[in-house]
Amino acid sequence: MYWEKDVETIDRKKLEEFQLVGLKNTLVKAGKSYYYDKIFKEKKINADSVKSLHDIQKIPFTTKDDLRENWPYGFIAVSKDELVRMHSSSGTTGRATVVFHTAADIAAWTDLLARSVYMAGLRKSDVFQNMMTYGLFTGGLGFHYAVEKIGALVIPAGAGNSKRQIQLMMDFATTAVHVIPSYALHLSTVFSDLHLDPRKDTKVRIAFVGAEPHTEKMRRKIEEIYGYKAFNSYGLSEMNGPGVAFECPCQDGMHIWEDNFLVEIINPRTLAPVADGEEGELVLTTLKREGMPLLRYRTKDLTRIIPEPCSCGRTHRRIERIKGRTDDMLILKGVNIFPMQIEKKLMEIPGVGTNFLIILERKEFNDSMMVKVEVNRELFSGELKQLEALRRKIVEELKSEILITPQIDLVEPDSIPKGEGKAVRVIDNRKD
Amino acid sequence: MVAYQLSIFAENKPGKLASVTSVLARENISIRATTISTSDTFGVVNLIVDDPKRAEAALSKAGMTVHLRGVLAVLIPDKPGGLDSLTQLLYRESVNINNAYGFVLESSKKAVFVVDVDQMEKTEKLLEKHGFQTLDTKALSAMEPSLGAK
Numbered sequence A: 001m002y003w004e005k006d007v008e009t010i011d012r013k014k015l016e017e018f019q020l021v022g023l024k025n026t027l028v029k030a031g032k033s034y035y036y037d038k039i040f041k042e043k044k045i046n047a048d049s050v051k052s053l054h055d056i057q058k059i060p061f062t063t064k065d066d067l068r069e070n071w072p073y074g075f076i077a078v079s080k081d082e083l084v085r086m087h088s089s090s091g092t093t094g095r096a097t098v099v100f101h102t103a104a105d106i107a108a109w110t111d112l113l114a115r116s117v118y119m120a121g122l123r124k125s126d127v128f129q130n131m132m133t134y135g136l137f138t139g140g141l142g143f144h145y146a147v148e149k150i151g152a153l154v155i156p157a158g159a160g161n162s163k164r165q166i167q168l169m170m171d172f173a174t175t176a177v178h179v180i181p182s183y184a185l186h187l188s189t190v191f192s193d194l195h196l197d198p199r200k201d202t203k204v205r206i207a208f209v210g211a212e213p214h215t216e217k218m219r220r221k222i223e224e225i226y227g228y229k230a231f232n233s234y235g236l237s238e239m240n241g242p243g244v245a246f247e248c249p250c251q252d253g254m255h256i257w258e259d260n261f262l263v264e265i266i267n268p269r270t271l272a273p274v275a276d277g278e279e280g281e282l283v284l285t286t287l288k289r290e291g292m293p294l295l296r297y298r299t300k301d302l303t304r305i306i307p308e309p310c311s312c313g314r315t316h317r318r319i320e321r322i323k324g325r326t327d328d329m330l331i332l333k334g335v336n337i338f339p340m341q342i343e344k345k346l347m348e349i350p351g352v353g354t355n356f357l358i359i360l361e362r363k364e365f366n367d368s369m370m371v372k373v374e375v376n377r378e379l380f381s382g383e384l385k386q387l388e389a390l391r392r393k394i395v396e397e398l399k400s401e402i403l404i405t406p407q408i409d410l411v412e413p414d415s416i417p418k419g420e421g422k423a424v425r426v427i428d429n430r431k432d
Numbered sequence B: 001m002v003a004y005q006l007s008i009f010a011e012n013k014p015g016k017l018a019s020v021t022s023v024l025a026r027e028n029i030s031i032r033a034t035t036i037s038t039s040d041t042f043g044v045v046n047l048i049v050d051d052p053k054r055a056e057a058a059l060s061k062a063g064m065t066v067h068l069r070g071v072l073a074v075l076i077p078d079k080p081g082g083l084d085s086l087t088q089l090l091y092r093e094s095v096n097i098n099n100a101y102g103f104v105l106e107s108s109k110k111a112v113f114v115v116d117v118d119q120m121e122k123t124e125k126l127l128e129k130h131g132f133q134t135l136d137t138k139a140l141s142a143m144e145p146s147l148g149a150k
Helices: A012-030 A034-043 A053-058 A064-069 A103-120 A138-150 A162-171 A181-193 A216-226 A339-347 A384-402 B016-026 B052-061 B082-092 B120-129 B137-142
Strands: A083-088 A098-102 A127-130 A153-155 A176-179 A206-209 A229-236 A241-247 A254-256 A261-266 A279-286 A297-306 A330-332 A335-337 A352-363 A366-375 A407-411 A426-428 B003-011 B031-039 B042-049 B065-077 B097-106 B110-117 B133-135
Touching: A012 A034, A012 A053, A012 A261, A012 A279, A053 A261, A083 A103, A083 A138, A098 A103, A103 A138, A103 A206, A103 A229, A103 A241, A127 A138, A127 A162, A138 A153, A138 A176, A138 A241, A162 A181, A176 A181, A181 A206, A181 A216, A181 A366, A206 A216, A216 A229, A229 A254, A229 A297, A261 A297, A330 A352, A335 A339, A339 A352, A339 A366, A339 A384, A366 A384, A384 A407, A384 B031, A384 B042, A407 B003, A407 B042, B003 B016, B003 B052, B003 B110, B003 B137, B016 B031, B016 B042, B016 B052, B031 B097, B042 B052, B052 B065, B065 B082, B065 B120, B082 B097, B082 B110, B082 B120, B110 B120, B120 B133
Parallel strands: A127 A153, A127 A176, A176 A206, A206 A229, A352 A426, A366 A407
Antiparallel strands: A083 A098, A229 A241, A241 A254, A261 A279, A279 A297, A330 A335, A352 A366, B003 B042, B003 B065, B031 B042, B065 B110, B065 B133, B097 B110
């Protein structure tokens, strides 16, 4: 039932000793990067500044903006020759945040995720269908490597193409899948269209669901439709990707692998730590990473630590499923989208007015984005075909930026209410 | 002679045309002809009115997105083949019609065909050369459709 029993059930005290060593090592390694070298000199920090885990608070936070500003190599702590892989956060083109890995980093990530899926019940005898995008997105290759390490058969199906997914599942008797929750729900409608019942017509017994926040209700619905167990998975590309925290068979919170990550929960406004059990922003420090160590990285994800021990026997604490974001990032079909990306693109298109409104909907289990865009009064030529061309251009431009095809609704100037101060640009109508 | 057509951007939902006509009614502006073209969630309302400049100002003031453009209002005989002689001419001369609509001025006698073409000046000269009369705003306003005529 354990992948690495001694690590997973380690005594907390011993774990904290390892964490302190890991933190000190990380400070030494991070100091070799352009960015942290500069910060450490400014703040007069070195490995000796940290005498206890509590001393981590002397180290400044690292944010996504820091990653962007020091793009692409400002956080690299090893010679470029040592790097074997890069990944990037989903959705963004232009200045995406990129993360680099050494061979040892990939091995460590693979091991963490193997530990995770083994915990959830995946075994060598399983047939695993990975329904995630392969490529820069971490959910494809990350799971692929981890499941191969366990020794199960991997079907690298990739994302989309629903009929083929179902065909593969049936032809090769798939027993485990990795899927985005909204896609799992969408796929169930394709099963219906084909007059198939996933409970009877497939052999899938385990699903790993992640890459987008979802509610407990949505998970239960997926389990009910498919008749399998769905395990929540948490990760972010800055911290490898999936395999940061994962559900055990108790399905009550995700064990966060504290031998690899030092966990803090802070108040996103005051930035002060909150007590165990209180909700706040998750802040993570890598303890073993070589290529791109990150210190006190603000994930912007809201959660809380579940302080009580888990009945599965693992001593790594659990975090609750992600409640939301402390910034305005949207996650749609597993793709991260910032309203600012949409604003920037829209403002580059002649004919677009000043205001816009993003509306997210969930229909027939399928998430979609509609953007209401005001037209520019001055550039209106009186012709319908001009408006149609404008709409087509907006769809194309946004699609190239956010990788999702939005529905565009052109509206009259000044018809979108302006918010007080910071404009309210997003209405999220997605419910369970 | 060139006439003017008002084009108003409008979302495709109830009350949009009513808000346009209420402004014109209040300003005592007479509508000679109207067409609406829609594309799913939005569309364009085209109007021929007796005082296009004043109508444009009033609609803009009411917050609407308005564009005033020159169109050709061609007088044609209201009889079989009346429109055909005009369209055949434009076809022969490779003039493309972007938008067009017509209305009867005097039943069985005169009708007006409003055309929005890609080559305004060329078409204007062409029509003149072939004996078609075009009407400007003033001429359009002056003509009273004989509604009662049978």
